[in-house]
C-alpha cells in the first residue's frame with residue numbers, strides 16, 4: 001500500500017515538474033510572413049537548424065540551406081519542400097571547417113541571389129577530438145566560430161542592401177565556462193575538448209556584441225541565443241554523464257528540436273526584436289550572458305584578430 005503511494009507521489013512530482021518546466025520554455029508567437037525575403041540557414045540537415053529552416057520555409061521565405069553532406073541535404077530539402085509546401089529552396093554545400101569552402105559558398109550566394117534578408121548560423125559541433133584544419137586552425141573552434149564569422153562577414157554587403165535585415169547566431173549557455181586565450185587562437189598551444197566548445201560559444205557572443213554595435217547604423221539586426229538543452233545528435237559525442245540525461249530522467253531536462261528552435265526563429269522573424277541588436281537571448285527573451293561575454297575590450301580585440309586569421313584584412 002505504502003509502496004503504491006510512494007510510487008504515485010514520485011509520478012505526480014515528476015509530472016508537476018514537467019509541466020512547470022514546459023511552461024518556462026519560450027515560444028515564438030510571431031506570425032510574420034517572409035514572402036519576398038531570402039533566408040540562409042546553416043546546419044539545416046538536422047536538430048535545431050532543420051526546425052529553423054522548416055519554419056522559415058513555412059513562412060514562405062526563399063530558403064538557402066547550407067549543409068556539409070549534400071545527400072543528406074537533398075533528402076532534407078525534399079522533406080521541407082513537401083512539409084512546408086514551398087518549392088523555393090536552394091541547396092548549397094559547405095564545410096565550415098574550411099575557409100576556402102566558406103568563401104566559395106559566400107561567392108555563389110553573392111553572385112546568384114538578388115538579396116539576403118536573414119542569416120541564421122546554427123551549425124556547430126562539440127565533443128570532437130583535436131584536429132588541425134587545412135587553415136591551421138583547431139577544428140571545433142573553426143567550425144563553430146571562424147567559419148561562420150567569415151561567412152557572415154562575406155555576406156554583409158548583401159545583408160546591408162536588404163536592410164532591415166537580420167543575423168542570428170546560435171551560441172550556448174556553456175559560454176559561461178569559456179575564456180578567450182589570445183595566445184591560443186589557433187588552438188596550437190593547448191587543447192582541451194570542453195574548453196574549445198565553451199570558448200567558441202563565448203567568442204560568438206563577443207563577436208555578436210561587437211558587430212552589433214558596428215552594424216547598427218546599417219540597419220542589420222544581429223543577436224545570439226542559447227536554444228535550451230535540446231535532444232539532438234549533438235549529444236552523440238558527449239561523455240556518458242551528459243548522455244545519461246537522455247534516459248527517462250532526462251525527459252525533464254531535454255527539449256525537442258522544435259522547442260529548441262523557438263528562440264532562433266523569434267530572433268529571425270519577430271517584430272518584437274526589430275530594434276534590439278547585439279544582444280543575447282534565451283526563452284525568446286533578452287537575457288544576460290556571463291560577465292566575460294560583456295567585455296568590450298576583449299570583444300574588439302577578438303574581432304580584429306579573427307579578421308586577420310580568416311584573411312579579411
Ligand SMILES: NC(=O)c1ccc[n+]([C@@H]2O[C@H](COP(=O)([O-])OP(=O)(O)OC[C@H]3O[C@@H](n4cnc5c(N)ncnc54)[C@H](OP(=O)(O)O)[C@@H]3O)[C@@H](O)[C@H]2O)c1
Pocket residue numbers: 042043044045046047048049066067068069072094095096097122123124125143170171172173226227228229230231232233234235
Ligand atoms: N543541443 C543542445 O542542447 C544545444 C545547446 C546549446 C547550444 N546548441 C547549439 O545549437 C547548434 C545546433 O546544434 P544541434 O543540437 O541542432 O546539433 P546537431 O543536430 O548535431 O546539428 C548540427 C548541424 O551542424 C552541421 N555541421 C556540423 N559540422 C559542420 C561543418 N563542418 N560544416 C557545415 N555544417 C556542419 C551538421 O551537419 P551534418 O548533419 O551534415 O553533420 C548539422 O546539420 C550548435 O551550434 C550547438 O552548439 C545546442
Ligand SMILES: *[C@@H]1O[C@H](CO)[C@@H](O)[C@H](O)[C@H]1NC(C)=O
Pocket residue numbers: 121144145146148149150152153167168169203204205207208211212215222
Ligand atoms: C555572429 O554575428 C555577427 C554579426 O554581426 C558576426 O559578425 C559574427 O561573425 C557572427 N557569427 C559568429 C560565429 O560569431
Ligand SMILES: *[C@@H]1O[C@H](CO)[C@@H](O)[C@H](O)[C@H]1NC(C)=O
Pocket residue numbers: 231232245246247248250251254
Ligand atoms: C531523444 O531523441 C531520441 C531520438 O530521437 C529518442 O529516442 C529519445 O527518446 C529522446 N530522449 C528524450 C529524453 O527526449
